[in-house]
Amino acid sequence: MEKEIILITGATAGIGEATAVLLAEKGFRLILTGRRNDRLEKLKTGLEKITPVHTICFDIRNRDEVFRAIDSLPSGWKNIGVLVNNAGLAAGLDFFDQADIDDWEQMIDTNLKGLLFISRKVAPGMIERGAGHIINVGSIAGREMYERGNVYSATKHAVEALSSGMRIDMLRHGIKVSTVSPGLVETEFALVRFKGDTRKAKEPYRGMVPLSGRDVAEAILFMITRPPHVNVHDLLIMPSAQAGALIVHRE
Numbered sequence: 001m002e003k004e005i006i007l008i009t010g011a012t013a014g015i016g017e018a019t020a021v022l023l024a025e026k027g028f029r030l031i032l033t034g035r036r037n038d039r040l041e042k043l044k045t046g047l048e049k050i051t052p053v054h055t056i057c058f059d060i061r062n063r064d065e066v067f068r069a070i071d072s073l074p075s076g077w078k079n080i081g082v083l084v085n086n087a088g089l090a091a092g093l094d095f096f097d098q099a100d101i102d103d104w105e106q107m108i109d110t111n112l113k114g115l116l117f118i119s120r121k122v123a124p125g126m127i128e129r130g131a132g133h134i135i136n137v138g139s140i141a142g143r144e145m146y147e148r149g150n151v152y153s154a155t156k157h158a159v160e161a162l163s164s165g166m167r168i169d170m171l172r173h174g175i176k177v178s179t180v181s182p183g184l185v186e187t188e189f190a191l192v193r194f195k196g197d198t199r200k201a202k203e204p205y206r207g208m209v210p211l212s213g214r215d216v217a218e219a220i221l222f223m224i225t226r227p228p229h230v231n232v233h234d235l236l237i238m239p240s241a242q243a244g245a246l247i248v249h250r251e
């Protein structure tokens with residue numbers, strides 16, 4: 001039997017890319033999205049050897065682009081069984097009174113509005129089929145505030161809140177909604193947060209072993225592969241050396 005179709009947003013790097021690789025290894029059919037088409041194409045070329053892959057390149061902040069992208073799916077790719085809302089970022093790490101307001105807009109538009117646009121567009125197909133699973137990537141920053149984390153942390157708190165709200169509203173349709181909330185994961189996240197400053201980007205992971213994208217991918221796989229009567233609402237996954245957002249044991 002053909003395995004279900006899984007759409008992963010932000011599959012061009014980090015957690016999304018690692019999830020694409022792991023789910024391809026498990027034989028799921030994949031729709032991979034992101035803004036960097038060269039990376040999508042490279043990933044597709046590699047993974048197509050083991051599973052069918054379809055890519056769509058769009059900016060998740062743009063509602064029209066999101067809607068057009070989903071409308072444009074070829075007939076064999078329309079029945080999305082699982083949506084992994086992973087695309088997201090932190091832009092800057094600044095005190096509230098000094099932060100760049102463009103950074104705030106980028107985080108709110110990507111982490112919140114992007115997640116909402118694509119979920120709202122994909123959900124009707126799941127409702128029609130009476131089954132589906134939406135997995136939102138939250139963060140330890142969605143559980144705790146930390147200094148200079150202000151708006152990033154607020155978007156991830158909102159992801160937590162929205163996941164609960166979506167789960168309640170989707171209950172009557174038999175659609176599962178889950179959140180996976182990681183601590184420090186070594187991806188391009190810090191490089192993006194610090195706008196390409198490689199020295200600053202190494203600092204969060206100094207003297208400790210962070211999670212890898214693959215570690216989070218395995219948590220996502222666990223959620224996806226539960227039987228129909230089981231839904232993992234929320235999975236907080238941390239490096240062993242991290243006990244809280246800023247509580248890290250460094251060698």
Ligand code: NDP
Pocket residue numbers: 009010011012013014015016033034035036058059060061086087088089090110137138139140181182183184185186187188189190192
């Ligand atoms: P990466 O920077 O490695 O990957 C981020 C992904 O999001 C990329 O594929 C990027 O693709 C995509 N993305 C960003 N902006 C947009 C956009 N406007 N439109 C479409 N896609 C976009 O970071 P991570 O893998 O670490 O981050 C993935 C998720 O995990 C995020 O939601 C992040 O908040 C969360 N997270 C990360 C943690 C960490 O420590 N790394 C910890 C907890 C949560 P492209 O640039 O090609 O568009």
Ligand code: 8X3
Pocket residue numbers: 138139140141149182183184185245
């Ligand atoms: C990313 C983890 O601690 O940098 O969500 O906010 S943290």
